[in-house]
Amino acid sequence: MAGLSEAFERTGVVLERRMPLMHAPGAALAVTDDDETLGVVVRGFADAASSTPVRPETRFQIGSISKSFAAIVAVQENEAGRLDLHEPVNDLLPWLELRQPFGSISMHHLLTHTSGLAIGTEHTGDAIVALRRRAEVDPGFAPGERFSYSNDGYKIVGLVLEHVTSRSIAELLRERILDPLGMARTSPWITSRERLDLATGYAPVFDDRPAHREHPLVPAPWVDSTSADGSIVSNVLDMGAYVRMLIRRGEGPGGVRILSDEGFHRLITPYVLDQDSVPWHYAYGFWVGTDPADGRRYLWHSGGMVGFTALLRVDVDAGLGAVMLVNGSGNRSATTTYALAAVRAAIAGSPPPAPVDAPDPLRIEAAEAFAGRYTGVDRAIEIRADGSGLFLRDGDIEVAMELDTDALPTDAFLVPHTELDRFYVRFERDATGTVVAATHGPDRFVRGDVPSEEPPPPQEWAPFPGHYRSMNPWSPDLRVVARGGALWLLAPSEPDGDLELRPHPDGDFVVGPEPWRTVRITFDTVVEGRASRAVFDGAPYARSFLP
Numbered sequence: 001m002a003g004l005s006e007a008f009e010r011t012g013v014v015l016e017r018r019m020p021l022m023h024a025p026g027a028a029l030a031v032t033d034d035d036e037t038l039g040v041v042v043r044g045f046a047d048a049a050s051s052t053p054v055r056p057e058t059r060f061q062i063g064s065i066s067k068s069f070a071a072i073v074a075v076q077e078n079e080a081g082r083l084d085l086h087e088p089v090n091d092l093l094p095w096l097e098l099r100q101p102f103g104s105i106s107m108h109h110l111l112t113h114t115s116g117l118a119i120g121t122e123h124t125g126d127a128i129v130a131l132r133r134r135a136e137v138d139p140g141f142a143p144g145e146r147f148s149y150s151n152d153g154y155k156i157v158g159l160v161l162e163h164v165t166s167r168s169i170a171e172l173l174r175e176r177i178l179d180p181l182g183m184a185r186t187s188p189w190i191t192s193r194e195r196l197d198l199a200t201g202y203a204p205v206f207d208d209r210p211a212h213r214e215h216p217l218v219p220a221p222w223v224d225s226t227s228a229d230g231s232i233v234s235n236v237l238d239m240g241a242y243v244r245m246l247i248r249r250g251e252g253p254g255g256v257r258i259l260s261d262e263g264f265h266r267l268i269t270p271y272v273l274d275q276d277s278v279p280w281h282y283a284y285g286f287w288v289g290t291d292p293a294d295g296r297r298y299l300w301h302s303g304g305m306v307g308f309t310a311l312l313r314v315d316v317d318a319g320l321g322a323v324m325l326v327n328g329s330g331n332r333s334a335t336t337t338y339a340l341a342a343v344r345a346a347i348a349g350s351p352p353p354a355p356v357d358a359p360d361p362l363r364i365e366a367a368e369a370f371a372g373r374y375t376g377v378d379r380a381i382e383i384r385a386d387g388s389g390l391f392l393r394d395g396d397i398e399v400a401m402e403l404d405t406d407a408l409p410t411d412a413f414l415v416p417h418t419e420l421d422r423f424y425v426r427f428e429r430d431a432t433g434t435v436v437a438a439t440h441g442p443d444r445f446v447r448g449d450v451p452s453e454e455p456p457p458p459q460e461w462a463p464f465p466g467h468y469r470s471m472n473p474w475s476p477d478l479r480v481v482a483r484g485g486a487l488w489l490l491a492p493s494e495p496d497g498d499l500e501l502r503p504h505p506d507g508d509f510v511v512g513p514e515p516w517r518t519v520r521i522t523f524d525t526v527v528e529g530r531a532s533r534a535v536f537d538g539a540p541y542a543r544s545f546l547p
Contacts, residue, residue: 003346008039011339013355015043018335021358021405023204023211024309024328026054029335030236031322031343034247037240038320038343046199046327048217056237059198060325061190062310063230063303065239067154069188070228071111071285073161073172075263083107083164092160097135102142107160109143110153111284112271116141118518120152122474123539127155127227133538140516147272147282148516151229158228169228181241181252186234190225190305194233199327201307208467208477209422210492212402212414213361217328220307221473230305236323239312243321246299246314268299294341302332306473315340318347331406361402363388365410370427374438374445376452381445383438392425401425412497415440423490426497439498441490442481455485463531464523468541478541480521480534489521489536511536 008031015027026044030037042054077083088104090096098105102116109115116139124130134152141148158169165172173188187194201220204211225231234242245252250259250267259267270281270288280287286299297317303310311332314321320343322336334356342352364370367385374381382393383401390401392415399420401413411427423441430436437452438445442465446452465482478491480501487501489511501509501521508522523531534541 003349003352004038004343007339007342007346007352008041010342010352010355011039011335012041012043014338015041015335017355017358018331019043020213021361022326022328022330023202023215023217024326024330025202025217026058026199026328027324027326027330027332027335028054028056028058028060028236029322029324029339030056030240031320031339032240032243032247034244034319036244037237040236041339048200048202049219054199054327057185057235058325059185059187059194059233059235060310060327061198061201061230061303061305061308062232062234062239062312062325063305063308064151065301065303065310065312066228066230066232067157068285068301068312069173069177069232070154070157070161070169071267072259073169073176074107074111074157075259075267075284076176077161077164078266079260079263083160085111089156089160093156093163096131096156096159099135099138100143101138102145105139105143107157108271110150110157112144112282113147113149113153114144114272115139115150115153116143116145116148116516116518117150117153118537119148119150120155121472121537121539122151122223123470123472125224125226127159130538131155131159136538137518137520140514140518144272146516147274147276154229155227161228168226170226170231173232177242177258180256180258181238181245183234183238183241186232186238189231190223190233192222192224195222198233199308201305202328203307208492210404210414210424211329212404212416212421214416223306223473225305230303234325236325239323239325240321243312243314243323247319247321291337293337304329311336313337313340315344318344320344329406359403359405361405361414362400364390364401364403364413370435372435372447373449374447375449376443376445377454378443380449381438381440392420394420411435424497439483441479442483444483454483457482457485457487461487463526463529464534466530467544467546468534468536469544469546470536470539470541472539475536475539478534478536 025048028042030040040056046052046054046058078085085107105115170188178186202217203220204215205218250264268283274280280289290297299314309326309329311324313336322339324332324336345352367390370383371385384391399417412424426439427435428437465480467479475493481488489499499512504510508520511519519537521536523534525532532543
């Protein structure tokens with residue numbers, strides 16, 4: 001098909017334009033229909049130190065896309081009559097002893113992220129050890145009441161499948177999915193052995209602050225994983241075979257059935273609305289819905305590991321799917337969406353759309369809305385708008401503020417200066433939408449010349465603010481600050497921004513404003529008026545005296 005070559009050339013241009021905004025040296029993208037891979041785009045390096053280029057065969061960790069594989073095995077067991085998806089998991093795994101004050105948690109609730117369990121902190125490589133924390137804290141809401149993403153929930157899915165089948169989750173994935181689909185270059189586990197044939201994962205050099213474009217990349221820490229929430233290593237060619245099975249509603253090559261048509265329907269039924277990502281609903285291991293941007297129905301899932309990110313996106317009506325694998329982080333949605341649009345156009349005999357430009361982090365819509373003087377307790381800052389640019393002046397420092405193009409809301413900005421870049425600048429608005437204040441780490445500034453009145457937190461909380469570090473590569477750094485009479489958790493790994501700590505009758509703190517939140521933090525080992533340790537959702541952090 002003559003137009004396909006141009007479609008993939010233009011997709012390569014789009015990827016090249018976005019790479020400078022990604023914290024990654026390389027990426028691979030493939031598009032397939034229900035019969036074959038139509039094309040592959042690769043850019044950058046699988047290993048930057050040796051200048052090894054990314055190839056179509058280069059393997060990456062796919063992260064949480066692995067959840068859909070586990071969900072398929074669960075539906076297979078249900079179809080075979082060996083697993084009731086609505087049976088309480090405490091009955092299936094009596095040792096688990098999940099607290100269930102609002103009703104029984106079932107596999108259905110785990111598969112749809114409606115169990116009320118916390119997301120988990122990944123502070124241990126063993127699923128069973130990680131899940132002991134879930135037996136110590138009540139779920140946040142009644143099972144089925146709402147969506148709340150939980151890696152720990154899918155760890156339990158894997159353990160249930162192992163119990164029911166007497167096979168490891170890795171064996172199940174290979175026997176039930178990888179081998180039947182001919183995914184010979186895909187591994188169902190992440191172990192040190194896989195490092196011999198895998199892209200090097202990368203992360204920004206600083207793990208204690210938001211990443212911006214000036215931060216160089218370094219090889220990310222290595223993490224083993226054998227649990228069902230994210231343990232697969234693959235390449236875009238093998239993942240194309242997986243996508244073809246999804247397009248064919250559970251049918252693999254040669255007519256082999258991975259799932260029956262009824263089982264596939266159960267897999268992709270939209271069970272629950274994701275309130276944070278309207279209009280997307282979650283099925284079993286996939287988000288499903290109609291994208292308001294183009295009115296098309298999609299089936300998709302993202303993935304993130306230490307040093308890797310991924311995205312799988314299936315255009316249900318067109319019978320096309322795209323997979324993008326990255327040895328670092330960065331927005332994948334724009335590139336995969338463009339690739340599918342370009343290929344659709346080529347198939348229809350139309351010219352592919354013009355390659356879209358990458359967003360300019362320095363271009364800020366309605367920049368004037370933020371401009372003004374902001375006064376804090378000890379100092380004031382100036383926010384100046386210049387056309388579509390926004391500048392912060394703090395004493396003798398003036399720096400251009402940047403949008404984080406990787407998903408943060410537009411009222412949060414990077415401040416790329418060595419004296420200021422540990423925290424985002426976040427703006428607050430009143431009920432009319434007017435910007436009234438700004439925060440930067442422990443400081444809050446009110447718009448205008450009137451000094452901000454910041455009540456101190458209760459005296460008994462005085463030992464808790466500080467900088468805490470962990471050996472956990474998923475979330476190595478967090479800071480607790482006192483601001484506005486409350487304590488706040490600030491961590492680069494937290495996508496929801498600054499999280500208020502609400503005191504709990506048990507003596508610890510609930511992390512975040514929502515009443516259904518289950519993540520807790522507690523402080524102990526107070527020495528000379530300062531807590532030496534924080535325990536965040538079961539993961540220990542030691543106080544750091546580094547700035």
